Amino acid sequence: MTRLIIDTDPGVDDAFAITLAALDPGAELLAVTTVFGNVALPATTANARRVLALCEREDVPVAAGADRPLVHPQPHRAHHAHGSDGLSGRSAALPNSTRAARTAGAVDLMARLLDEADEPVTIVPIGPLTNIALLLASYPELATKIERLVVMGGAVHGGNSTAAAEFNIWSDPEAARRVLVGESVPCVLVPLDLTYRCAVGTGWLDTLRGSGPRGAALCALVPDYLEHYRAALGWDGIVLHDAVAVAEALRPGILDGVSYPLDVDCSFGPSRGATIIDRRRGGPHPAGTAQTRAVDIAMDTDLDGLREFLLAGL
Ligand code: BDR
Ligand code: CA
Secondary structure, eight states, rough: OOEEEEEEEEHHHHHHHHHHHHOOOOOOOOEEEEEESSHHHHHHHHHHHHHHHHHOOTTTTTTEEESSSOSSSSSSHHHHHHHHTTTTOOOGGGGOOSSOOOOOOOHHHHHHHHHHSSSSSEEEEESSHHHHHHHHHHGGGGGEEEEEEEEEESSSOOOOSSSOOOOOHHHHHHHHHHHTTTTOSOEEEEEHHHHTOOOOOOOHHHHHHHTOHHHOOOOTOOOOHHHHHHHHHSSSSSSOOHHHHHHHHHSSSSSSEEEEEEEOOOOSSSTTOOOEEEEOTTSOOTTTTOOOOEEEEEEEEHHHHHHHHHHHOO
């Protein structure tokens, strides 16, 4: 049984990712914590609660966390991809949560769950890393209770938010650097390079839509997102970045990782938020000044097998 916490900013692909974890019979989803990101925190929190209601998993606690980055005063948003409310403007079509709203306490909830856990817990951050940085800074003694972090973020070759940076890292580079470089919790990074290769087409979406009311409800959240990716991919499909990371959390090893030294650019120059992955043979040059640590970077998978796993799980 995989015990996991998802830290998220729903977000269309986050909605698919949460659903995958919430429905997996081999997983114990301990909590969903929310962070600013694709849209503002109140909307990401409301969206997370609605997605759990869709999955009939309102037993899973939801708590809201950071509403802005650690340092940079102005949060970035991704309305251009995820629509006005984060779910292609269709969030109201999802069932309303019937549970009383918990509007704060993400970090404390994670800490309590880790403290109480008999076995290590996997945390899957699929938004900006602000909550995770705060967790590790506030409760360093709980780091050993984290089995691993499976992080959707970063890029080996070029970003999506800027030419250099991927959205989740760009949204809070200082938090990302703290978590990915400044800590020693085992970590798998699922970068854009792989998530783009796992894109699913409209045929895949049609099959999901036909699978039943929940599949149809998920597909109803896709229109703005599909429009965005039509332009980005040049074909009819969407990229389920966050669901790829959740797949690895649920089935360790479904993605093939390679360990590379990594750093995060926290400068205010054009490559702010870039993940700097050192793929030189022989490791870092001794004269290098960057502070890095080795992180498993997910580089490959059986693409069709992964798409089938997502479809079956959703
Ligand atoms: C990441 O950014 C967000 O827009 C997605 O939800 C995903 O977590 C991809 O760069
Ligand atoms: Ca996300």
